[in-house]
Amino acid sequence: MNRTTEKQRLEFPGLDNKLYFNFGGQGTLPKASLEAIVDDYTYLQHRGPFSHQVNTWLQEKTELLRKDIAAELAVSPDTIALTENVTVGCNIALWGIDWQAGDEILLTDCEHQGIIATVQEIARRLGLTSKFCPILATLNDGNPLEVIKQALSPKTRLLVVSHVLWNTGQVLPLGEIVTLCHQHHVQVLVDAAQSVGMFPLNLTDLSVDYYAFTGHKWWCGPAGVGGLYVRQDLLDSLHPTFIGWRGIDTNERGQPTRWKADATRFEVATSAYPQYEGLRRAIAIHSLWGNSQQRYGKICQLSAYLWEELQQVKGVHCLKSSPPESGLVSFTLDHALSPHQVVQTLEKQGIFLRTLLNPLCIRACIHYFTLGTEIEQLVAAIRQL
Amino acid sequence: MNRTTEKQRLEFPGLDNKLYFNFGGQGTLPKASLEAIVDDYTYLQHRGPFSHQVNTWLQEKTELLRKDIAAELAVSPDTIALTENVTVGCNIALWGIDWQAGDEILLTDCEHQGIIATVQEIARRLGLTSKFCPILATLNDGNPLEVIKQALSPKTRLLVVSHVLWNTGQVLPLGEIVTLCHQHHVQVLVDAAQSVGMFPLNLTDLSVDYYAFTGHKWWCGPAGVGGLYVRQDLLDSLHPTFIGWRGIDTNERGQPTRWKADATRFEVATSAYPQYEGLRRAIAIHSLWGNSQQRYGKICQLSAYLWEELQQVKGVHCLKSSPPESGLVSFTLDHALSPHQVVQTLEKQGIFLRTLLNPLCIRACIHYFTLGTEIEQLVAAIRQL
Numbered sequence: 066m067n068r069t070t071e072k073q074r075l076e077f078p079g080l081d082n083k084l085y086f087n088f089g090g091q092g093t094l095p096k097a098s099l100e101a102i103v104d105d106y107t108y109l110q111h112r113g114p115f116s117h118q119v120n121t122w123l124q125e126k127t128e129l130l131r132k133d134i135a136a137e138l139a140v141s142p143d144t145i146a147l148t149e150n151v152t153v154g155c156n157i158a159l160w161g162i163d164w165q166a167g168d169e170i171l172l173t174d175c176e177h178q179g180i181i182a183t184v185q186e187i188a189r190r191l192g193l194t195s196k197f198c199p200i201l202a203t204l205n206d207g208n209p210l211e212v213i214k215q216a217l218s219p220k221t222r223l224l225v226v227s228h229v230l231w232n233t234g235q236v237l238p239l240g241e242i243v244t245l246c247h248q249h250h251v252q253v254l255v256d257a258a259q260s261v262g263m264f265p266l267n268l269t270d271l272s273v274d275y276y277a278f279t280g281h282k283w284w285c286g287p288a289g290v291g292g293l294y295v296r297q298d299l300l301d302s303l304h305p306t307f308i309g310w311r312g313i314d315t316n317e318r319g320q321p322t323r324w325k326a327d328a329t330r331f332e333v334a335t336s337a338y339p340q341y342e343g344l345r346r347a348i349a350i351h352s353l354w355g356n357s358q359q360r361y362g363k364i365c366q367l368s369a370y371l372w373e374e375l376q377q378v379k380g381v382h383c384l385k386s387s388p389p390e391s392g393l394v395s396f397t398l399d400h401a402l403s404p405h406q407v408v409q410t411l412e413k414q415g416i417f418l419r420t421l422l423n424p425l426c427i428r429a430c431i432h433y434f435t436l437g438t439e440i441e442q443l444v445a446a447i448r449q450l
Numbered sequence: 451m452n453r454t455t456e457k458q459r460l461e462f463p464g465l466d467n468k469l470y471f472n473f474g475g476q477g478t479l480p481k482a483s484l485e486a487i488v489d490d491y492t493y494l495q496h497r498g499p500f501s502h503q504v505n506t507w508l509q510e511k512t513e514l515l516r517k518d519i520a521a522e523l524a525v526s527p528d529t530i531a532l533t534e535n536v537t538v539g540c541n542i543a544l545w546g547i548d549w550q551a552g553d554e555i556l557l558t559d560c561e562h563q564g565i566i567a568t569v570q571e572i573a574r575r576l577g578l579t580s581k582f583c584p585i586l587a588t589l590n591d592g593n594p595l596e597v598i599k600q601a602l603s604p605k606t607r608l609l610v611v612s613h614v615l616w617n618t619g620q621v622l623p624l625g626e627i628v629t630l631c632h633q634h635h636v637q638v639l640v641d642a643a644q645s646v647g648m649f650p651l652n653l654t655d656l657s658v659d660y661y662a663f664t665g666h667k668w669w670c671g672p673a674g675v676g677g678l679y680v681r682q683d684l685l686d687s688l689h690p691t692f693i694g695w696r697g698i699d700t701n702e703r704g705q706p707t708r709w710k711a712d713a714t715r716f717e718v719a720t721s722a723y724p725q726y727e728g729l730r731r732a733i734a735i736h737s738l739w740g741n742s743q744q745r746y747g748k749i750c751q752l753s754a755y756l757w758e759e760l761q762q763v764k765g766v767h768c769l770k771s772s773p774p775e776s777g778l779v780s781f782t783l784d785h786a787l788s789p790h791q792v793v794q795t796l797e798k799q800g801i802f803l804r805t806l807l808n809p810l811c812i813r814a815c816i817h818y819f820t821l822g823t824e825i826e827q828l829v830a831a832i833r834q835l
Contacts, residue, residue: 160691
């Protein structure tokens, strides 16, 4: 580790006037990211904004981001499509599968409402069925792998599952889940909103089929940049749905001839490109503090500290009965105020948390640069409610 | 008009070191837009980035942009979905129609390759047919309305048409086209990449069904913000395809219950929100110079001047045989250098144009703040090639 946490925190202006525990909603943008965004806008106006030089430069910058993301996920850059957000990544996978009427999509009961709604609309249009399996109940007891196994049927073609559950912070055994599903000829689409930037990832080893993520949560990049990993041997069988010039090759008369050879086939058209460099800088800044294993170790140490402290507070009930394996610490409170009111009250005191609705709870997110003293102040504020 | 053109131009740093004629590719971003983007990032870090206060503020900002766009298009804000770009807007309409096998999609032969590829993929998946009608040839002779009329068949359900053709700059008679199509029970999806920000629009009067646009061309907003207008009575029949939390209502357990009542049902998830304010500022800045009718008048006056001057240059052939009705002036050149080489040569001299492939030509774009002297310098540079 090259830097102390105190020094590292200076990179994040969002930390300096509050106690911030909402990294799972959105990470605090580094100074260098905003500077890179402004530099890019300035360059674009100086050399374009639309010109041969700028178009070449944007392509190079785009490929640099793709390469950096691929390195973080231990995959080849040509398997990464850049998207506006994690939800678009999930949509690309969900709409791109060659569905047959009667196919079944299996989701866990902890997936995000946007993904559920997408699955429901696909099922409606194409005559599929969808089913939820009870993963939530395995937080402290039971085996998520067994729950999924029980829920698979001969008609199941896809499992939609979060790597880290956004409500409880549970980390699912993704490698085993993928192995199980593949044994049953079921593909796996992962909502990685809470896992990318949280812990070391090797998607090649995991053999996962589709892995959708965002840069603006645990990576602390700007909102509006995310991506989708598509396993290389699936590139040709996953059909592009929303389509534009970025995804196609054209002939000498500008007519579309075929999809791009790599995952850019799933990209559409003009994006907020300066944000790409903003995300690159954010990814780079984290590595100044330590590698992803070291950062994850620190996250676990700190979230365990919060979990232990919360256990000591009368009326506070952590959803998890053992120390967290992620930076998400969810709890309920015996209090006259609703969770929503508690969060609003704390926000007025400069302490930023959020509520979840299913199960109804409050969630605190811990990043590697969170301070022990911040955790203590949070717990003190909860005590004083 | 409150400002001179010279003063207005100071708002656009992209103009000060070059002769810029690529507004149809991307407009020059106003200083105030970049300042607004930076201000928004700063606010987000100060008050969030994820908090109750920020989420409320982002919703308000989003609705302000929607309102400003709606005012420019003379429609109700609830008919506007914000998208990443014009192509996504077209995709929303194209994938959202309740297609039946055998339906036919009619396109003009001047549509963008991304839209053609989308139509081809939809046709492949759903068993539709698609057909091109020869509008290109009507630039100087013939009647686009008649061409479309001839191409309609009992199976045609949708016409995909650009309001202003991106290759030749021809302005199509959209009102008459919509009336014709509606008489034949055919809906009309408009690619408005080159019309929004170019001239006054009243989509309510036009009765158009779907109108997809971007903020980063003639409006000079930041790349990454566009939208789709959906006629109010079609909101319920156009199905959302790419779906996320922005488009759905949820119950007290966070489960999706229904689409949002308005066009936000077509929006997906987290965007580069600071760009929204950047686009708002850009729209506001144009109105400081004059209203949209005045700006369009100036565009036509200046592009006629370029067109006339180009007519005087030996070996230059304007595609249009009469003065342009838009800011797009396309021409070919009798020269040993290819159009691509000409554009690159001129770019090295600080003169920014682009090539089009179908027909193979060079395109110069004139905005209301383009100077007569810039046009003269462009023509002189072409003479000296």
